[in-house]
């Protein structure tokens with residue numbers, strides 16, 4: 001009898017204990033990943049000298065569309081399929097909208113007053129919204145000169161510069177660079193430069209340093225106490241701040257002094273207008289001078305290098321695919337004659353537009369999106385993802401996975417043309433990322449590349465110099481896919 005009671009007692013105890021355990025600490029099911037070492041975790045994965053997106057693609061082959069890595073004490077999650085990325089960034093957009101804190105970036109952005117690196121907070125939402133409105137106002141030309149007019153002006157200047165370089169091997173990198181930089185400067189604060197201008201040189205130098213800051217990790221970002229030691233990265237940050245404050249702060253102050261809400265001259269005016277319009281329930285302005293100067297700075301840094309390098313890629317692909325070049329030229333001749341294309345023509349020039357999209361896919365300038373931070377605990381495709389995980393998507397692989405594209409390793413504008421001959425964007429096209437933090441310059445960048453490329457092809461045939469051969473299709477193994485230097489021969493048409 002006693003044994004029987006004891007048996008029941010033990011059983012009940014066992015069941016209750018199991019139940020409590022289940023209630024309080026249901027074991028979490030993390031996404032699979034390679035085994036990790038104590039302290040450093042899986043850090044070694046990124047120390048091979050190979051491009052990180054290639055390494056992450058192989059991990060996806062081994063472990064699937066959601067992979068988990070450990071970095072120090074933090075969790076790092078990699079998404080590699082359209083399904084996983086859409087589930088996270090679109091269907092759970094708020095949960096995946098944070099950004100991780102980095103010391104160097106917070107210094108650079110006046111204590112996270114920016115958009116691109118700012119965490120997901122109420123004031124960030126106001127800031128991003130007002131920035132989107134300001135860009136929209138400019139792109140569409142609401143009470144200001146529309147962006148396509150400003151871009152077209154740069155196309156004309158570019159053609160004049162290139163006309164002096166025809167019929168011989170020549171490097172057109174600086175010319176393309178100036179065109180793209182002028183578009184963004186004209187849009188942001190209403191100024192364009194000539195190639196020898198010292199302010200242009202200073203801006204360029206600063207933009208290159210900024211790209212270097214983004215590319216290279218530094219322990220200081222995770223352990224700010226290290227700032228007492230000399231750091232190459234912090235020195236770069238100080239340089240960029242100095243140039244930026246000397247140039248952008250001055251432009252900002254000039255704009256404040258001459259502001260007229262009825263005449264919005266550029267993005268800075270549009271930001272000032274948004275700042276006046278955004279007030280909380282007590283009528284206080286929510287956005288400050290720091291927010292505006294940081295927005296000016298980020299449009300600049302976000303919009304310049306990416307567009308310039310994508311344009312350089314476009315020329316490389318055209319050198320490799322002369323039939324694409326010919327087809328764009330024939331399309332323009334039939335649809336608009338021999339004048340320069342405008343953005344209003346884009347529906348009449350589907351092959352040119354598809355070429356722009358195919359360039360964005362094939363080159364994948366941003367091989368991964370900007371790192372996101374999960375703002376709450378969540379689940380993704382059956383796996384548990386804790387709050388504060390860092391999440392990145394392998395955009396390069398989504399753009400090259402044969403499951404998503406007919407001929408991913410070749411340049412085929414047809415990837416973006418449907419059976420009716422119209423341009424469409426397949427679900428696997430993510431050059432501008434998606435969700436709450438998708439690129440704010442998507443339309444502007446597509447417009448720029450369309451007009452600059454179309455304008456060049458309207459005036460020139462572009463070939464590779466015989467002595468150089470065709471330029472490389474593979475970049476250096478960095479996170480940002482930068483084309484190599486090359487020369488071209490331009491022939492007047």
Ligand code: HEM
Pocket residue numbers: 115116117128298299300302303304306307310365366368369370371431432433434436437438439440441442444445
């Ligand atoms: C070929 C050109 C461009 C490419 C490939 C590109 C790509 C991207 C990507 C992948 C992101 C990361 C989004 C994420 O974290 O998921 C991004 C963010 C951003 N881009 Fe672009 N971009 C381009 C041009 C531009 C231009 C022209 C501008 C501005 C005028 C711009 C402004 C921004 C800003 C402000 C963000 C931060 C958004 C946020 O964190 O909320 N970009 N871009």
Ligand SMILES: *[C@@H]1O[C@H](CO)[C@@H](O)[C@H](O)[C@H]1NC(C)=O
Pocket residue numbers: 142143262
């Ligand atoms: C443009 O400005 C005029 C006055 O100059 C104003 O009546 C109109 O509402 C403005 N339009 C927009 C879209 O802001």
Ligand SMILES: *[C@@H]1O[C@H](CO)[C@@H](O)[C@H](O)[C@H]1NC(C)=O
Pocket residue numbers: 322326461491492493
């Ligand atoms: C430009 O290229 C096309 C073929 O792609 C050719 O028919 C035409 O003659 C070329 N024009 C010049 C001036 O080289």
